[in-house]
Amino acid sequence: MEDIAPKKSELKRSCVNCGAELLYAPGTTELVCEYCGYQQQIEAPEEGFRELELKPYLDQLGSQSHSEMITMLQCKNCGATQHVEENYKSLHCVYCSMPLIIEDQYREEWILPGAVLPFQINQEKAHQIFKKWVDGLWFAPNNLKKAALDPKHTKGLYSPYWTFDAQLDASYTGQRGDYYYVSVPYTTTVNGKTVTRTRQERRTRWTPASGHISGFVDDTLIKASKQKSGQIPLKIAHWNLQLLKPFNSSYLAGFVTEKYTIPLKDGHLESNKEARRIAERWACRDIGGDTQRVSSINMKLSNETFKHILLPVYVSAYVYKGKRYNFFVNGQSGIISGQRPYSFWKIFFFVLAILAVLTVIVILMQQ
Template sequence: MEASIQKTELKKPCINCGAELKYKPGTTNISCEYCGHEESINIDENGFTELELYPYLKEMGAQKHSEEISMLHCKNCGANQHVEENYKSLHCVYCSIPLVVEDAYKEGWILPGAILPFQIEKQKSFLIFQKWVSKLWWAPNKLKKASLDPQFTKGLYLPYWTFDAQLSASYSGQRGEYYYETQRYRDSNGKTRTRQVRKTRWYPASGSVSGFVDDTLIKASKQKTGRIPSKIAHWNLKKLQPFDSGFLSGFVTEKYTIPLEQGHLSAKGEAKQIAERWCRQDIGGDTQRVNSMDMNLSEETFKHILLPVYISAYRYKSKEYNFFINGENGQISGTRPYSFWKIFLAILAAILLICILVYFGQG
């Protein structure tokens, strides 16, 4: 067991200079940033590891695909972070609060079955952040300063659950078909006019649907702050690779805080929506009603996956702000503060300009 505990924490040194090899985004290589030496990451030819769901929910067989890793817990926002690099000092990627490396502790996790490696370099993400900030009106100077310092931008792997299942459902409902009737009415001038009014004829419907639900994506972590905006939370899962710790080198990895059981409940809710959509498609017509539905999931499997984002975090007037960049496609989103003095001076300048125009207009 001791041999497997440190599996994801092994750091590979460069054969030329001894420096730590780090993952090179957009490739399947780890490289040395000092001498340029590169080595290939060995991709498992067997593909992803899909795990049977219910043995894990019943706390059976977990040791086969789990291990312990070193964790740093942020007491401010609650994020649990694993660092695949020997940082002398480290700040939380979400809220920028300093983390004490000596406070690291061991904690078990279900090994990731797959990972979507970073596709864009940190420098490119930093340029995207800079460009976005430059377009913000009324941004405080501190934000401008943050956009000029790459140390504020960190690469983070986010944990997600994915669930697969065979879905079957029987339903009863109604199929609606539109028809139109001519209706007479009086307009505001008292004249009689006609218009077409849409109505619906309803017919009873029942049946069954079935199919495979693939990779239902469920978020596996939550904090008080730093929620990933839905605008950037879209990744091409076709780019998933079988998990290898080499992809983590040089990046921070967040451990899941939403347990598998809770993730499964969320996935069942998603499956129910899929089943209802399939039922409506099966009913057909112009509109549908699903009065009752009996859904069944079988052959359920899951995997723990890691997805890439870049985060820039800083504090302004004791408040935390985050900016998120999708590590695969470069989409950006975030919250921003406004500078009171910039807005105040702009309003004052506008008032003075109006007074000057009025004065000369009267003259």
């Protein structure tokens, strides 16, 4: 029989006073008991960030010392995989709000996170941001608030990302463009007479360019999960990675943790595309001039390392008149983005009002 004892990343923390589960308090480095108020400091690991050498993981598909088994539930509707916490026994999928069946839990290996960006705002604050946003929506149905503004629909999620570091070296060929201006004659009519004038037009003088560039590419961020729907919008997907902390599972207490579904190999391929874009920007900067063309670039990456990191986001999913809507709040900055329904009748009467005003204006102008 498979050993399903909890591993170090999913151990429940109990209050020493009353035995209740301790939960992470956003914006702090503490675990807090909701019942008696007991606080416990989260200790920082001595080893710091876990930057893992990339090649061994790619060669052996992650079967390394920094991997372990974790309990997961997969949403049959949207495909998201979520780690089961003790206080989420009646869990609904954070992305699509469909029920997750606790009997469907299974154990799966994952590469341990090397770092985590703890939540800086709590659920109440995220829900206030969400409520203010909904209140400010134009043409929203009147009963939208009843459907959307239940705090239980707003859940904190640690979303998985890969980060890649590498030493980049590249040689390039291209062209340097320098602007210059020439006087071009043209004719125009002034007081019924044709006159000739000149105007300045910009030209570009191109000269061949080549060279070598090198530098360190730090923390290329690649999304590590995908679902059929409910993707985190790019608008909120910006975090200050300087505030990353070495991974400690205490920061996960009270939140849902999503497991990566994009393999490390695929994430690495995506990071190579970003590294090439970075190399092209560096080449343009090295070429100089007013504008540049890069014809070819021969890039090499060395000393490649990676981290599996967890980033905070609040997700709200609800169904309104048979259609599902998602809202997202960045768990660090509080930036919000989401989908919303529109009221046909509000728009209809607004258009009628505009037409009525325009009609009155036309009538007044004709008098």
